[in-house]
Structure formats: C-alpha cells, structure tokens
Amino acid sequence: MSDSPVSDSPAIRLSGAGVRLGEVDALHDVTLALDSRTIAVVGENGSGKSTFARLVAGLVTATAGETRILGLDPVRQAADLRRRVAVVFSNPDAQIVMPTVAEDVAFSLRSERLGREETARRVEDALKRFGLSALRDRSSHELSGGQKQLLALAGAFVRRPELVVADEPTTLLDARNSRLVASHLLEDAGHRLVLVTHDLALAARCETAVLFSGGRVEAVGRPQDVIAEYEAALAC
Numbered sequence: 001m002s003d004s005p006v007s008d009s010p011a012i013r014l015s016g017a018g019v020r021l022g023e024v025d026a027l028h029d030v031t032l033a034l035d036s037r038t039i040a041v042v043g044e045n046g047s048g049k050s051t052f053a054r055l056v057a058g059l060v061t062a063t064a065g066e067t068r069i070l071g072l073d074p075v076r077q078a079a080d081l082r083r084r085v086a087v088v089f090s091n092p093d094a095q096i097v098m099p100t101v102a103e104d105v106a107f108s109l110r111s112e113r114l115g116r117e118e119t120a121r122r123v124e125d126a127l128k129r130f131g132l133s134a135l136r137d138r139s140s141h142e143l144s145g146g147q148k149q150l151l152a153l154a155g156a157f158v159r160r161p162e163l164v165v166a167d168e169p170t171t172l173l174d175a176r177n178s179r180l181v182a183s184h185l186l187e188d189a190g191h192r193l194v195l196v197t198h199d200l201a202l203a204a205r206c207e208t209a210v211l212f213s214g215g216r217v218e219a220v221g222r223p224q225d226v227i228a229e230y231e232a233a234l235a236c
C-alpha cells in the first residue's frame with residue numbers, strides 16, 4: 001500500500017454518500033474517512049451494513065454524495081476497483097461458479113493472466129491455507145455450508161487483494177473454522193479489511209469500528225467505545 005499513488009488519501013472516503021434502493025434510503029448522508037487497516041461494521045438488522053459493504057466493494061452505486069475507495073472513483077474506475085478488492089458474503093452459494101473446489105479457486109484468477117504453473121501454485125497455496133487441499137477434486141456444490149464459505153475465502157485470497165470486504169463471513173462456520181477465518185482476515189497484514197459482523201467480540205479485534213443505525217453512521221472510533229454505544233442503545 002505504501003507504493004500506492006494515492007496513499008495520502010484515506011482508503012475509504014465518503015462524503016454525504018447515499019444509496020437509494022427502490023423506495024428505501026438504505027444509506028443516507030454518510031460521511032466517513034477511514035484509513036485503519038481493519039474496520040468493523042456493526043449495527044442492527046436492516047441498518048445499512050451490507051449496503052455499505054457493497055458500496056465499498058463497488059457493487060452498488062451511490063445515488064448521492066461522493067465516494068472514493070483506495071483513491072478510486074467506483075464508477076469511473078470500476079475495473080481498477082474490482083481488481084484490487086475481493087468480497088466475501090455470508091451466502092457462499094452465490095459465490096461458487098465452477099464444478100470442483102480447485103477449479104472454483106482457479107476461476108478467481110481468470111483475469112490475472114498468470115501462467116499455468118503460477119496459477120496452479122497459487123491455487124494449491126490457497127487451498128492449503130483454508131484447509132481444503134483434501135477436498136480439491138470434490139464437487140463444490142456438494143460441500144457443507146462452512147466448507148463452501150472456506151472455498152469462497154480461498155477464492156478471495158488467491159487474488160491477493162488490497163482490500164477484503166467481508167459481510168458476516170463467519171456466520172456459517174464452526175468454532176474452529178471461525179477462528180481460522182478470523183485470523184486470516186485480521187492478522188494477515190497484506191490487505192485491508194472491512195468486516196461486517198454481528199459478532200461483537202470479533203468486531204472488537206479490529207482497529208476501528210463503525211456503527212450504523214437506520215442507514216446512517218451513528219458512531220465511529222475505537223471498537224470498545226463504538227460497541228459500548230451500540231450496547232447502550234440496545235439496552236434502551
């Protein structure tokens with residue numbers, strides 16, 4: 001990231017940003033400048049977290065205000081942003097496209113123009129990292145929910161993205177795999193992370209947290225403070 005030409009601007013910069021989905025203002029007047037490596041996004045169901053994650057990943061377009069992600073305009077520089085960002089959602093079925101586990105991971109590299117050997121090496125590394133080596137030739141659609149989520153993560157990481165946007169990535173995982181995934185997401189200094197989660201202990205491990213409520217930013221700052229504010233609101 002230090003070699004980025006835009007390293008002097010925060011990685012996520014929104015100014016009065018809004019997203020209208022049908023009749024709903026899913027996000028409204030969001031102004032944020034976030035440059036921490038790991039950012040937790042918390043809030044109640046329907047508060048706008050996934051919409052924010054999709055906005056950051058360039059999957060929805062702001063209908064108001066200004067958005068810059070990694071210094072890029074998500075509309076004018078959409079291809080650049082897609083190349084530098086990887087997304088992981090809570091529903092892994094939507095992310096699996098190829099018949100076998102190894103083919104599905106390799107599919108994530110299709111636009112990288114790597115040679116056969118380099119592709120194979122990167123795929124094997126990613127499978128090993130997420131404990132999927134023994135399942136490499138299995139049908140990807142016949143994996144368990146948790147195994148599918150690990151496959152989705154392998155597909156995201158194999159591209160070596162600059163920013164990982166993960167929307168409830170541990171929801172389907174057992175305790176052991178939750179820990180494995182959390183450590184890959186949080187402790188690998190090679191990427192930035194935006195992590196949407198209802199797991200407040202996991203959120204507390206990020207450097208910064210953002211609390212959404214009714215499509216607006218309710219609080220932003222140190223996770224302990226933001227979580228305390230969230231819990232105080234829940235107690236009302």
Ligand SMILES: Nc1ncnc2c1ncn2[C@@H]1O[C@H](COP(=O)(O)OP(=O)(O)OP(=O)(O)O)[C@@H](O)[C@H]1O
Nearest residue numbers: 021022023024026044045046047048049050051052
């Ligand atoms: N495709 C859509 N069309 C219309 N409204 C939508 C659409 N997607 C989401 N919304 C609405 O936008 C608001 C924010 O939804 P969002 O999915 O961002 O919430 P969330 O905080 O991720 O919730 P959860 O914790 O349940 O995943 C909600 O009111 C939701 O009903």
Ligand SMILES: [Mg+2]
Nearest residue numbers: 049050051167
């Ligand atoms: Mg959501």
